[in-house]
Amino acid sequence: MRKILLLTLLATAVAVTPALAATALVGGTVHTVSGQSYPNGTVVIDNGKIIAVGANVSVPAGAERIDISGQHVYPGMVAANSVLGLIEIGSVKGTNDAGENGNLNPNARAMVAINHDSELIPVTRANGVLTAVTATNGGVLSGSSVAWNLHGWNWEEMAIQEPLAMHLRWPSMTTSTAWWVQKSEEEQKKDREKKLKELTEAFDNAEAYHKARLSTKKGGAFHPVDVRWEAMVPVLEKKLPLFVHADEFQQIEAALDFAKEREFKIVIIGGRDAPRLADRLVKQNVPVVVDNVHQMPRRSWEPYDAAYTVAARLHEAGVKFCISTGGSTFGASNLRNLPYHAAMAASYGLPKEEALKAVTMYPAEIIGLGNRLGSIEEGKDANLFVTDGDPLEIMTTVHHIWIAGEKVDVASRHTALYERYRERPRRDGKESALTPSPAESK
């Protein structure tokens, strides 16, 4: 029993895909992201992997040639923080598995609750977001996340890495008197103290547990397995990174102190005030997942574009960063807008190529999958999409998708309803001026 538990915790689930014939995308512009772009380049994929990329690549015999002249091919975007798959309809409790009760659920696993047939998945990937990190979002230690591809027959097949990281939601360090806050400042302070105490005690107790269990294993006194602390062991052994959700200065500062003191490898998710702590982030080598660019300034006195410039400021300061969206309960349904968050960062100071990297290569690297995802390179997973333009532009359309080498339909609940109602007989006798959906026009 114990063995199984450990295995499931530490095992890397490998997507089992049937063998596919090689495919070559030819004639389009290949945006490798990691290196140069190839106008009229070629990408060859086989058995789920990219096997060749470049300007003068010969297409293997037997490979299917797909002409994408005038179009562009990009590596699939990676959503570094989401609740996709856990929530179907935000307000309907029965469809929401994002947040468990209680502050300490390190053993909660996001992967096992992913509804692979969620209508949100095709909608999301149709915009080029092909891989997501899904994490539960309740309490303080909310559990482990999974990185998964947005296509497959069940979560087991879709998972790329699980557990990916342990997620820690740093308690709010400030109090608020805003109208919607039910609790008094005193109560908020008490809440914070309680949570911080629980947090440090949890790590202390997990350490104690780990030590005792090691002794048991060596034949010492018997200490039974505790599923919660057991889930913490890989974190304590530095095998599983700690993703700390923290937006506000004092939260980030406290998380950095915590990481330093306990020598954890952490990633900050949120990071609204991260540029103010850039020096420390660089020094401790802590990357930041800038979660949501489309946000109000945190404070009334900050410049109107304060949230738009977070990524640019981190970039300038040399902090490793990427951009994400969709970590909130209501965010899953609009995870498809991830590229536009990056574009907003670009229009307010982040170099364009950095903005593209911030939703492809950088998130892949930050979540530890830089060897497999985030760029079009030989040997990497064949997660690609083809567009008629810059994917960070709203007006651009995604026409083709490959996930793990498999061609995936760009159709979704949305294109289906669109096609159905566009065809409703008109009562004004006029002609429709609408264009077909990308699902129809392939």
Place this chain on the structure above:
Amino acid sequence: MKRQKLFSLATVVATACLVPSLVFGATAAGDPEAWHANTPDQPGAVLVQNATIWTSGPQGKFVGDLLIRNGKVAQVGTDLSAPSGAVVIDGTGKHVTPGLIDAHSHTAIVGGVNEGTNNVTSEVRIEDVVNSETVNIYRQLAGGLTAGNLLHGSANAIGGQNCLIKMRYGEDPEDLKVEGRMQGIKFALGENPKRANWGEQDDHYPITRSGVEQLIRERFTAAKDYKERWDRWNSSKKGTAPKRDFQLEALVEILDGKRQIHCHSYRADEILMLMRIADDMGFKVDTFQHVLEGYKVADEMREHGAMGSTFSDWWAYKFEVYDAIPYNGSIMWDRGVVTTFNSDSSELARRMNLEAAKAVKYGGIPEEEALKFVTLNAAKQMRVDDIMGSLEAGKDADFVIWNGHPLSTYSICEQTWVDGRKYFDREEDLAAREALLKEREALIAKIKDKKEEGKEPTVAGADDPGYQMPEYYYDSAETSVCKCAAVSHKEEECTHIEHQKEEK
């Protein structure tokens, strides 16, 4: 219109003031406080030259000039000459659009967006609670927004009266309002008025869509009776006049075609339902708001004369929007419904041009038509298209200068003009930042000095003002960020989620 503001104490206490030039009479740029911002000048003439001008009007889009005189568009054309003394702006490489208009906003409302205690509240008026002081007005100017339709929330089937404002940051509430135009009212159908997401509602009526329908019919029936009582009295003038009832008067105005309805709605059934009540009672529904299944009944909407103001791509946050699709706006537009995209969010209202771009993406609406989703069509929906919404001679000089294609995600708003006054200028904003930071630092230093002298007690909690706070407070920067969801979360929905929390 307010004069140039120079806090009169400046002379009295200049010596006591650390940075007098900053604290008093500062420029509007980036100032988080409206009262502290000056009214920008209105030059006699402004000429924007050689820009790509998107008129949203009959002149279409072309590279040329825009001439403003005394706050109005004087001429749009090519090779216009600058009148003497005109402010001339080189628009080479730039794009100019009409000021963006948000057809559904809850920005700049103080003391509650919903009067949620009754199921009918047509007597309440947003115009009574316009919050001129919120910095969100400035933030929206910085995204090219020049007007917003401030609506009551959706907690009740018949909600409160709305108020159209222009983003004249710094002016007082009265001066923000667009006056003398037909007024409107908010209605709401579906999950919100039936309080589907508010926890147990044992004592609430209605909790079904059927109940909502009957409630609306009953009130309009009562309004007709009320009108008849008055008509009879007016013709006889016998005895004491009937007592005025402001709730029913608003409904009588609807029946008389003197008040617009903006109806929060999602599903096709309820959209159809209200139009049929309207047909029976003899009134029109001017706009359906959100109207995420408008695409299913677009023909019926056009035939009724109803317009549609929808979200570009929001969906799945509750059951009644599970069939919401980003093609909704396009299908409504295609079938002849005057269509807009709205924000319903102080955050989203800062980038409505990018919402318009989604009409191009989903359904292939021509770019100029898509831009009208956030300009001319919004003006039509509020029946102000004779004075705003497009760049045509005689209309208000509300316009935006972009550094690139207005539907491009890489473009940003450089200048926003309202009534021929420049309310936002990115360069000025950037230039003012350091001074604002210094002012803040200087005041913090002043507190520290006084504290060291033992003269200044400070409050422990940073938010304690040292006196009793009012029950409500401005929708400050903090309150506009919804805690229940992060990005682009709809404010109205937020309200009901909060209520849900309270119920629990």
Place this chain on the structure above:
Amino acid sequence: MSRLLHRALLCALFSLIPTSLLAQGPVYTPNVHALTNVRIVTSPGRTIEQGTVVVRDGLIEAVGANVAIPDDAQVWELDSLTVYAGLIDPAMEVKLPKADDEDDLANLDHHLSVVKSQTLLATGMPFKASDREARRAVGITTARMLSNQGAFRGEAAIANLGKGDLSYNLIEGEAGQVAAFSTAKGGGYPGSLMGVVAVMRQTLHDAQWYNQAMTSFEANPRGLKRPEQNAALEALRSVASGQEELLFITDDVLDLLRAHELAAELGLSLSYIGSGEEYKRIDEVKTMASQLVLPVHFPKAPGVSGEEGKDLSVSLEKLRHWDNAPKNPTAVYDAGIEFAFTAHGLKDIGKFREKVSEAIQAGLPHDAALASCTTVPAKMLGLSEQMGRVETGMVANLVVTDGAIFDPDTKVRAVWVDGNRFEVQKIEKPEGDPRGTWDYVALAGGAEYPGTVILGGELGALTATVVAMDEEIPAEATQSGSTVSVVFSMMGGQFTLDLNINGDNADGSGSSPFGDFSLTATRVKKHSDSKPGNGGLDR
């Protein structure tokens, strides 16, 4: 023992004065005083450097440099002290004991709980000795009192803050209707600010209609159906018809603008209690108000630590308001608006003079500040011929200080209200927790009289009950430093117990209608606020 006998016995025991004296009826003490060798500020800007004020039966009989001291006067040598007219607070909010509750509506009340215009504050308000004492301590001798409940709050009352009950102190029982933008409590209608405005609009229209209907009926009832009676609308008749001013309490500057718009729409006449933010929109305010009541609740400085992370929550707006708020009165003054100061909204009334002094430091002329506490509020309240100045014929409401009244170092030595002298004790911060059950023994005339005082409530807001003669008597308790004063009524008179607390022991003195006495007390039980099931955790 019969109750009456018991009571008589207690009177006898308690008194220093022989029992027989009680039978002779109340004590008569002549009430003629001469405050002499004193600096007299007769009104703002007018000073008699050394003179005499003669007070007779509650009125000022004479004032001047060379006024003869009457033979029958008690003489108060006040060398080096200054006498001012008593300060007048035009906006003292009184907490009514009853909360908003729709279940409590009487038949003739309005159906909405926020419409309480029928409230006649003078007939139902608590007139707490501790409230009066706290105001006298800063020199306030008269106040216009306002209810704290409702959107329409009913009639204000004007009273002196002297001794005795309200009937003795009341100056005007119908001192004007009061309104504020207050929502209903507990989820009722109206629950939003716009709802409150709508309720006000509808209610004022209803009152206008009611007024017309009633006026017609009153003029010629024959043939007219008697209009339905409503106490709330009845009370608003003259306000709604624009004949009487409505006093509006504002919480921020937009409130003032909003109230003004409503008044303009309905043809009302308004006066305002300001928010302290008038400087923000002074150009607008100037056109709306020729008079204002201004608070001095200038905010404390936002807490700054010097640590970047913590200071981020300090906004520029808050910093500016902290910096600008004390300048607000000057801004209003410069705008040519006549204003009176109020202690309204101050958490600690004891800071009133200090706050006015801050306004002076921020630029307000001293005499304008003094006028704003004396002659201007007197005029606003229609009392110019009775108070606000130290002149012959005025009510003897006086403040005796050892320096300029708004100098932060100046102490108020004594306050006179209606010719009665009150020594001012500085109210200090409470020291220690005096709560619990105290058994005391009063020593009077060589005899001991035991009793019990139970102190509870919160620190800073103590509650008290006195047990004497097997009877529980509700009392008021205030703490200053380590001294607790307990005031209660018994046998038609006021008793005071002043206990100087040292641990669980106390000594002190007391007063009664029959004379003074000394006290010792022991705490026999500590106050316990631990809740059931929480006992073990208390340390």
